[in-house]
Amino acid sequence: MSDIMLFTSYEDELQRILLPQNVQINSYLEEDYNTKLIPTDTYPNNYDSYDSYLDLYDDLYENINIKEFDEKFLSDSEVNKKYCKKEKDCRFLFIYYHSGQESKANIHLKTFSHIAGILDRTMVLTNVGRSRIESCNQFPFEFYYNLNALRNLFPKVNFISQLDFENWSRNRFKKPTIQHLHLSHDDSLMPILEQVNPIIEPVTHINCFNKFDLKFDNIAKFQRISINSEVLLQVNDGNDSSTLLIKNLMDSDAEILLIKDDIGKEILTQTHSAIPYANHIIKEALRIKVALKSYVAVYWRMEGVNPKSLPECAKQLSNTLQYIREIHGISNVYLSTDYPISTELNDPFSQFSHLTEYYNQAMKILNSTTDINIYSRISFDTFGKLRNRIGNNDEFIATDGVQRILDRIVCIGADYFLSGPANCCEQLNTFIRTVINARNELSKFDDSELQNIISRW
Known part of the structure; x- marks a missing residue:
């Protein structure tokens, strides 16, 4: 087996590797957020x-x-x-x-x-x-x-x-x-x-x-x-x-x-193993996992996509989510996205402001999907106390940083993982590759509840 840090069952492996010894998951989640x-x-x-x-x-x-x-x-x-x-x-x-x-x-x-x-x-x-x-x-x-x-x-x-x-x-x-x-x-x-x-x-x-x-x-x-x-x-x-x-x-x-x-590639071995993340990040991922129970994780990075195609992409995604609900009975969805893609989109004086309608329309279509509950990091007010302590700086506002790490962990632990086709989403960036590799290893365990590794809507 690869030496990647994975979750045999999501909670058990996190407890074994990343949480203090002799601490049960339930009691750990009930503690104050001060990890x-x-x-x-x-x-x-x-x-x-x-x-x-x-x-x-x-x-x-x-x-x-x-x-x-x-x-x-x-x-x-x-x-x-x-x-x-x-x-x-x-x-x-x-x-x-x-x-x-x-x-x-x-x-x-x-x-x-x-x-x-x-x-x-x-x-x-x-x-x-x-x-x-x-x-x-x-x-x-x-x-x-x-x-x-x-x-x-x-x-x-x-x-x-x-x-x-x-x-x-x-x-x-x-x-x-x-x-x-x-x-x-x-x-x-x-x-x-x-x-x-x-x-x-x-x-x-x-x-x-x-x-x-x-x-x-x-x-x-x-x-x-x-x-x-x-x-x-x-x-x-x-x-x-x-x-x-x-x-x-x-x-x-x-x-x-x-x-x-500046290489961008590993110098020694070709391995996907990574340094495990801090307990306060793992704790937020567990909080989302417990709240959603079974869920579909959707990775939709819109940067570089023709904005005019986004509404149609949203319709395709909506249909796919309804299909998954009918087949697997999963109605909760965690959306990892860079929407809104830029503050410039909301600036009426920006040269890109005319594109705002396409992004907003896509989200309206997705949120109106019948019998599907769409959630995101915003829904859970992730790192709320930590943001209040440090300040609402770019680390928490942007779609990268600690929020991106959190999304990756949540996507790895999802029952079903979706990403978009070529005309709707980036195909194989590092985020997706990491999630695929981790889910592939996770699927090898007998008690795995994963319904897929990755699918395109």
């Missing part, structure tokens, strides 16, 4: 809810100058021991940028965690937000992911938060040396390693390196490895690209390896 998190080695362990975790997170940033003052008299060996458990040879691997959205970047981060173990380097847990894993984002790694589960996957790898990495770099008297490696696509059949001469100022500011105290000088080494990403689809762990990459990184004596990943 208990497992603290990392580098965070104080005096918080027992996500709200208090956020309080701690805010406090760390607000009082960073005070903390620096308190620690500025520490020797470099003391600073190293505090943040990476070693008095010397404190070395890090920092993947500060991934070109792909969260579902791809998630898998890439797991791949590089494996490489960090090979290199005996501490893995920096890059910040997250808006479906991206990037150093400039505002939320800590654990806002999306279950760090305890990641540690279980890589028990020999030391992890550190981006915030603590920042504090380490600032408190060092002798500033750490760096090597910057850019992984980029090239049409060549063989990977190419070359030295590059970057313009330092844009590099440091565009990627928010100015908040880290790093040693960008003439000694810093900047390299590029150009890889044909299509070739990666046909190779395994012994391929030339991974061999060149790992050998190059093993030869580095820099304290910090900074990596920008």
